[in-house]
Amino acid sequence: MLVDEVRKSCKAVEAAACHVRVSIDAVGGFVNGITREELLAITSPKAFDSELHFFDGGPRTVQYLLAVDTINFAFWPEPGLEYEHLARGFKEALQCDPDALSAQRLSRMTGIQLQTMLSRPGPLPAQEERAALLCEVGSILLRDFGGEAAQLVTAAGGSAAKLVDLVVESFPGFRDVASYRGREVWFLKRAQIFAGDVWGAFQGQGLGNFHDIGRLTMFADYRVPVLLRQLGILQYSSELASRVDSLQELPAGCQEEVEIRACTIQALDNIKAALKGRCGRESCPLPHSVQLDWFLWEQGERQRTNSPPHHRTVTTFY
Numbered sequence: 001m002l003v004d005e006v007r008k009s010c011k012a013v014e015a016a017a018c019h020v021r022v023s024i025d026a027v028g029g030f031v032n033g034i035t036r037e038e039l040l041a042i043t044s045p046k047a048f049d050s051e052l053h054f055f056d057g058g059p060r061t062v063q064y065l066l067a068v069d070t071i072n073f074a075f076w077p078e079p080g081l082e083y084e085h086l087a088r089g090f091k092e093a094l095q096c097d098p099d100a101l102s103a104q105r106l107s108r109m110t111g112i113q114l115q116t117m118l119s120r121p122g123p124l125p126a127q128e129e130r131a132a133l134l135c136e137v138g139s140i141l142l143r144d145f146g147g148e149a150a151q152l153v154t155a156a157g158g159s160a161a162k163l164v165d166l167v168v169e170s171f172p173g174f175r176d177v178a179s180y181r182g183r184e185v186w187f188l189k190r191a192q193i194f195a196g197d198v199w200g201a202f203q204g205q206g207l208g209n210f211h212d213i214g215r216l217t218m219f220a221d222y223r224v225p226v227l228l229r230q231l232g233i234l235q236y237s238s239e240l241a242s243r244v245d246s247l248q249e250l251p252a253g254c255q256e257e258v259e260i261r262a263c264t265i266q267a268l269d270n271i272k273a274a275l276k277g278r279c280g281r282e283s284c285p286l287p288h289s290v291q292l293d294w295f296l297w298e299q300g301e302r303q304r305t306n307s308p309p310h311h312r313t314v315t316t317f318y
Contacts, residue, residue: 001161002168006186006217006265013180013262019240020259022267026232031274036282039275042295043285048200052084054091055201059150060098062198062207064090066149067101069194070133070173071114073316076222077125082301089118103147106138129316133173140170153198153207160195160210167191176317180258187261189318193219196290214288218268220261221318222310223300224293230308233267234260244311252315260311268292 014022041047054064068087075081093100100117111127114134124130145151152170156163167174174191177184196216202208218224228234236244240256250257268289279286287295300307 001215002165002186002188003161003192003215003217005184006188006192007269009180009183009185010187010217010262010265011269012183013185013259014266016181017259017263019237019256020263021235022263022270023233023235024270027267027270027274030231030233031271031278034275036284038295039279039282039284039287042287042291045203047291047294048197048203050201052087052091053197053201054094057202057206059148059207060094060101061201062149062153063101063103064094065197065201066137066152066194067106067134069190069197070137070171071130072190072193073318074125074314076310076312077314081125085120086118089120092119093117103138103141106134107142109134109138126316133316136173137171144170150207156210158209158211160199160213161215163195163198163210164188164191164216167194173316178253178258178261180255180262185258185262187220187265187317189219189221192216196293199290200294213290216288216290217265218289218293218296219318220264221297223304224268224296225260225264226307226310227296227300227303228264228267233271234263236260245309247309247312249312249314252313252317257311257313268296 053068055061068090071086072083075083090101099105109131111123111131114131115123115127118124141147141149141152145155152166153163156166168188168191174188176187176189176191178187179185195210196213196219199208199210199213204210204213225234229236243250243256271292272287272289276286278284
């Protein structure tokens with residue numbers, strides 16, 4: 001399964017990294033500082049933001065989530081643009097027109113149509129790339145899955161890991177993989193977050209009933225590394241810190257960018273490992289990586305106006 005390659009390849013990057021390191025001491029301090037109430041909240045069904053997202057309990061919800069996660073990238077080039085604007089924009093479009101995100105409509109999406117659907121006053125960052133990715137998804141859904149993202153989920157047979165494989169194999173735009181010192185490094189942020197979103201939206205039931213949701217990793221993007229750096233869990237070299245803090249762009253696939261993403265995934269696995277002993281002692285549910293990602297991402301979102309800069313990379317993967 002590709003999710004296993006994510007964990008394996010990112011662990012190898014973390015071991016060889018020269019620009020980013022994970023502080024185990026800081027991991028321990030963070031884990032000890034999480035309250036029991038927070039642990040229970042992390043594993044609560046309410047961890048998924050059901051107010052923000054469209055949900056009707058059926059296949060249209062899966063269609064919505066796949067469309068959202070297809071264009072879930074590149075917010076920072078437009079000040080003020082956030083994930084919530086895309087999620088809520090598609091939700092409102094569906095509430096006005098139940099067929100707004102049909103495979104037929106997606107397969108013919110243009111940049112201007114997307115901008116209009118999301119009620120944006122001007123072009124989105126990478127607007128044409130987003131529209132092209134939606135076209136790809138719509139066309140392949142029509143060709144291989146009867147036009148329904150729900151059929152894609154059903155084909156995974158209750159496995160989140162298999163769903164990630166199917167998404168990456170079916171839609172080239174989801175193939176989030178880099179090269180580091182001659183070896184492939186897998187991240188699969190948008191494919192994994194789609195599986196996590198389906199699980200969360202359906203509360204692990206029905207179309208979201210995945211027996212192996214804990215097999216996924218966290219979703220390596222911009223927001224969580226900022227928080228982990230503030231906590232001392234991620235530590236940057238002076239050169240990388242200077243580049244990030246001075247808002248210099250890191251080219252997609254460069255060593256520094258790959259190390260930030262890989263070490264973020266490894267840091268979350270270290271947090272989960274540290275929590276395992278504590279949850280056993282305190283008889284608390286052990287969060288999996290999806291839940292920990294949501295918890296940390298939301299913490300980062302609450303602090304985003306006062307946070308130090310995130311790294312800047314132009315990419316369609318996150």
